[in-house]
Amino acid sequence: MRLIEETTVPDPALPVEQFKAHLRLGTGFSEAALQDGILNGFLRAAIAAIEARTGKVLISRDFTLVVTRWSDEAGQVLPVAPVTAVTRVALVDAQGLETVLAAEAWRLEEDDQRPVLRPAGLVLPAVPTGGSARVGFTAGMAADWGGLPADLGQAVMLLAAHYYEYRDETALGRGCMPFGVTSLIERYRPVRLGLGAVQ
Missing domain, CATH: 1.10.3230 (Hypothetical protein yqbg)
Incomplete structure (x- = not known):
């Protein structure tokens, strides 16, 4: 991560x-x-x-979380809080080809301690073998x-x-x-x- x-x-x-x-x-x-x-x-x-x-x-600013596998397929905990918005979720394959997921495929579960990126369905999309997932988000108290x-x-x-x-x-x-x-x-x-x- x-x-x-x-x-x-x-x-x-x-x-x-x-x-x-x-x-x-x-x-x-x-x-x-x-x-x-x-x-x-x-x-x-x-x-x-x-x-x-x-x-x-x-103070509010933008971050990108890069993971080679989800910590939990039912939801990826974001490492800082509070997260005010997830702006982008993308999967990158082993060759570097990026696929941006539609905003309808995920949602932000807001929490002051452990915000979580949740799937719209049961599980988050699989991270490509040898690739990564990139989650762009904005976090900050003010x-x-x-x-x-x-x-x-x-x-x-x-x-x-x-x-x-x-x-x-x-x-x-x-x-x-x-x-x-x-x-x-x-x-x-x-x-x-x-x-x-x-x-």
């Missing part, structure tokens, strides 16, 4: 000015924008870390920064500030994810029941 991020979070969607205020950086100077690229990088790193811990995409839940926005700010503060730290310890961040994101993490299976 391979997950490809087709689009990235656009720069205007990142709260650089809010982050500057959070860091209490000086304003009104002619060189105030010099650090914008660096701050942008810390925000992107914090978003990526929180998305990795929670399995949730914060279209822009203002639409994010407040606790996740605060977690990104805290973690980005932590990265900024310890940007020269190369050892583990102080550079790890702070407790305040982990407590803010805890309710968004996948629920695990039984023998470690995600439910």
Whole structure:
């Protein structure tokens, strides 16, 4: 299984000015924008870390899932949430010939933890031998920064500030994810029941 991020979070969607205020950086100077690229990088790193811990995409963007076989013929679980739309499902044979499935052949079962691509009938179409299936979809909790839940926005700010503060730290310890961040994101993490299976 391979997950490809087709689009990235656009720069205007990142709260650089809010982050500057959070860091209490000086304003009104002619060189105030010099650090914008660096701050942008810390925000992107914090978003990526929180998305990795929670399995949730914060700012909406497009992905492609590539599989050589379905995890379950009755429905393929998508690896991130929330998925707002499945835009394309295609089968690719061993020679690279692609066949796009009609939208009527599948449906999205929306779920905040485990969205699933379901067949219109009993099973998903067979993946060609030596080939793959490609599922294009859009995922994200919000279209822009203002639409994010407040606790996740605060977690990104805290973690980005932590990265900024310890940007020269190369050892583990102080550079790890702070407790305040982990407590803010805890309710968004996948629920695990039984023998470690995600439910």
